[in-house]
Amino acid sequence: MREYGIAEAEGNQGHHPARIALRAPRVAVRVEAATNWQSMFGLAMSMACGVWGGYGFIYIPRGSGNLHPALTRILSAYDPDYLVDAWCTRGEIEAIEPGWHASHIKGWPVGPDESAAWLVDHFIDGELIREDLSDDLGGNLCSPFYEQEGVRPMQVLSTRSEGALHTLTTVLGSTRRATFEVPEGLDPLLTLALGLRVGFPAKPPLPLGRHADGTAERLPHRYVAYVLSTKQERTGLGFDGLTTAWNLTRTGLVPVRRPGPPARPVTVIGSTADDFALAVALDRMYGTTIWVPAEWTEDPDLRWPVQHGYEDLLQAARRSGRPPIVTSISLSEDQLNAAVQAKWPEPIQAWNDQGNTPALDSQPPEFVPAEQLDLHAPSHLACTGDYDLPFTSPTRSDGRGGFEFVLPIPAHTPSSEELRGPQRPFWEVDVEVYPPRMPTGRNLSARALLADDEPYLATVLRSGRDGISFNPMSMLFVSGGATLQQSIAKPNLLDLDYVAGALTWDGVVCWVREARLLLAT
Numbered sequence: 001m002r003e004y005g006i007a008e009a010e011g012n013q014g015h016h017p018a019r020i021a022l023r024a025p026r027v028a029v030r031v032e033a034a035t036n037w038q039s040m041f042g043l044a045m046s047m048a049c050g051v052w053g054g055y056g057f058i059y060i061p062r063g064s065g066n067l068h069p070a071l072t073r074i075l076s077a078y079d080p081d082y083l084v085d086a087w088c089t090r091g092e093i094e095a096i097e098p099g100w101h102a103s104h105i106k107g108w109p110v111g112p113d114e115s116a117a118w119l120v121d122h123f124i125d126g127e128l129i130r131e132d133l134s135d136d137l138g139g140n141l142c143s144p145f146y147e148q149e150g151v152r153p154m155q156v157l158s159t160r161s162e163g164a165l166h167t168l169t170t171v172l173g174s175t176r177r178a179t180f181e182v183p184e185g186l187d188p189l190l191t192l193a194l195g196l197r198v199g200f201p202a203k204p205p206l207p208l209g210r211h212a213d214g215t216a217e218r219l220p221h222r223y224v225a226y227v228l229s230t231k232q233e234r235t236g237l238g239f240d241g242l243t244t245a246w247n248l249t250r251t252g253l254v255p256v257r258r259p260g261p262p263a264r265p266v267t268v269i270g271s272t273a274d275d276f277a278l279a280v281a282l283d284r285m286y287g288t289t290i291w292v293p294a295e296w297t298e299d300p301d302l303r304w305p306v307q308h309g310y311e312d313l314l315q316a317a318r319r320s321g322r323p324p325i326v327t328s329i330s331l332s333e334d335q336l337n338a339a340v341q342a343k344w345p346e347p348i349q350a351w352n353d354q355g356n357t358p359a360l361d362s363q364p365p366e367f368v369p370a371e372q373l374d375l376h377a378p379s380h381l382a383c384t385g386d387y388d389l390p391f392t393s394p395t396r397s398d399g400r401g402g403f404e405f406v407l408p409i410p411a412h413t414p415s416s417e418e419l420r421g422p423q424r425p426f427w428e429v430d431v432e433v434y435p436p437r438m439p440t441g442r443n444l445s446a447r448a449l450l451a452d453d454e455p456y457l458a459t460v461l462r463s464g465r466d467g468i469s470f471n472p473m474s475m476l477f478v479s480g481g482a483t484l485q486q487s488i489a490k491p492n493l494l495d496l497d498y499v500a501g502a503l504t505w506d507g508v509v510c511w512v513r514e515a516r517l518l519l520a521t
Contacts, residue, residue: 013053017392018405021430021466022365022383022414024053024253025165026232028080029157030137032088032285034063037260037273038188039096039207046200047157049178052171054249056381058281058296061273062137063155068274068329070174070370074281080466082165083142083427090119091116095206141408166426168248173421180242186223189293192218193227196291198282199245212429221305221418224296228309230265230288230316243345252416255287256387257379261289266373270294270330271338278329278370285378288316294331297339306343311334313365325373326365332368340365380466383427393429398494404451408490411472425472425488432467433495443520451492468493 027204031037031044041059048054058078060071060084060458093100101115102108157165170177178201182194184383188209195204205212226239263286268279271293279291290309296302313324328336344364353461393407409431414420446461461470476491 008399008401008403010397012397013287014394014395014403015396016395016403016405017390017434019430019432019434019468020389020391020409020412021256021432022386022389022412022427023256023430024056024080024381024383024513025081025171026292026380027051027053027082027084027157027165028060028075028138028142029057029059030060030062030083030085031273032437033061033273034094035100036095036207037061037276038209040086040088041273041276042195042208043088043092043096043205043206044157044202046203047086047197049199049201050167050169051157052168052251053167053253053381053390055246056249056284058284059277059328060138061277065137067141068370070139070143070278070373071274071281071373072138072373073373074194074278074285075138076206077465078285080142080213081469081471082461082466083139084165085101086157092203092206094119096352136289166422168251171422171426172248172251172418176243176248178243178245178248180239180244183212183215185210185218186220189216189295190223190227192276192290193293196224196276197227197246197285199249199516201245206425219299219302220304224302224305225308228290228292228305228312228314230290233308237380250381252384252414252419253381254387255379256382258377260377262319262333264320264322264374265289266369267292267313267314267324267326268328269297269326269336270328272330274329277434278327282373285375287379288313292355294335297343303343310340310344310365320367322366323364325368327368327370327373329370333369336367345495376388378465383416383419385415386412397442402494402496404494405492408492411485412489413484413488423487424483425474425484427472428469429472430466430469431493448496449494451494459491461491461493463496468495 027048029044029048032040034171041061042459043061048057049134051057058074058080060067060075090101098112099110099115101118104108107379109118146362178199180198180201182191182200182204184199186206186209187195188207191204191208211216265288266282266286267290268275269280269292270276276291279289282453283289292306294310296306317324326336326340389412391410395403395405397403409429412429413425414427446457446459449461449463450457458474458476459470459472461468463469470489470491472488474487476489478487
């Protein structure tokens with residue numbers, strides 16, 4: 001539509017192809033980390049296990065007032081559709097931190113029995129604690145939704161409020177149970193590591209790591225070996241054929257990423273909320289990631305499980321042809337060196353198809369600061385068979401380097417038989433002009449991406465990492481007997497080209513800087 005920096009005249013006709021993809025929502029969950037972060041993260045992950053696409057969610061610790069630079073980059077690369085807060089109930093916070101109400105509410109009884117009675121007498125069962133969540137931690141790093149008044153709605157992740165995040169029961173039309181249960185009474189860090197791998201089919205006992213009858217060992221080697229494997233369906237540990245909570249959230253979905261070299265395997269060493277959040281995000285975005293709490297590297301009883309985990313990293317690194325990466329947020333490079341060298345396996349003899357001994361086995365891992373990790377081409381969970389749908393439409397130039405699609409976006413629905421039950425849209429839609437033309441991640445209002453002048457928006461759009469993204473549920477009038485296709489919004493889109501200098505859309509001034517359009521008002 002534009003050659004050598006000259007935009008076509010307004011109204012010029014043409015045709016342009018695009019790719020349409022249906023996928024699960026990408027959600028970043030802000031988790032309170034100031035109090036017993038292990039239990040708070042476990043609680044948030046158990047909530048996500050009841051949401052379709054929840055396996056792909058990432059978690060951002062909040063409570064310190066700022067976000068570590070490594071997690072800042074993660075949040076920008078992940079590009080969530082929704083930024084939500086994980087809230088807990090009064091009963092949950094009292095279980096995690098006994099005496100919390102007595103220290104926060106004047107006149108609250110100190111004794112545990114009296115405190116429990118007050119919870120029953122003075123509050124509705126399951127009432128959420130609505131703490132002040134006014135800080136915008138991470139909000140300025142997302143490509144957020146904007147309502148007509150310019151206010152970004154903040155969702156809440158809890159078992160009591162669904163919002164735009166559809167539960168498994170809503171999507172699949174029935175309640176299904178996982179057959180892999182996380183045992184009670186395990187070490188809290190091991191409980192979290194298992195949750196990272198399999199999810200929690202139900203809310204874990206709070207606080208995490210609470211002693212339970214019948215638990216003979218807090219750190220069973222078979223579980224440690226499982227969570228330190230880069231292959232999530234590792235054989236030989238007695239877990240084959242079991243359905244996990246995360247399996248259910250991936251129903252009808254498949255991981256998809258752009259073509260490119262395979263991601264290098266990463267081990268994140270550290271025992272803080274930031275370390276765990278980094279490990280979860282890298283695992284969801286790239287796979288082949290393991291989390292090793294710092295305590296495990298110092299425990300002589302766990303020498304062999306940790307060493308086998310490092311060996312597994314070496315095996316996975318063969319696909320990338322480079323050594324694995326070791327990183328951390330909480331540990332220095334010297335501390336990382338000590339943690340790795342104490343457990344790193346001796347070189348082993350292995351041969352490739354040509355009969356040569358690869359040198360990779362004897363290479364130490366590469367230490368990469370967490371804020372310098374390569375975050376190119378993250379994957380996402382796409383609806384199986386529905387992530388490369390062609391769309392070609394007549395177009396009309398807008399005279400400013402962009403163009404509008406004359407035809408509305410078709411009303412695609414997931415083709416998976418497992419996703420045929422619902423009668424309302426629940427997926428996200430990406431529309432990517434081919435070849436790509438528009439910078440990603442701009443915080444533009446939805447109206448800037450629409451070609452029509454309707455006073456009421458049928459859907460809310462944003463400029464995402466894979467083109468224009470929107471939720472297809474129509475926000476206009478939909479009759480009670482409407483079919484699934486009739487419930488879907490079909491917006492007319494406007495593709496905004498790269499611009500030289502400043503342009504104004506809807507009173508918002510945009511300019512080019514570092515290959516990204518930034519905002520000023």
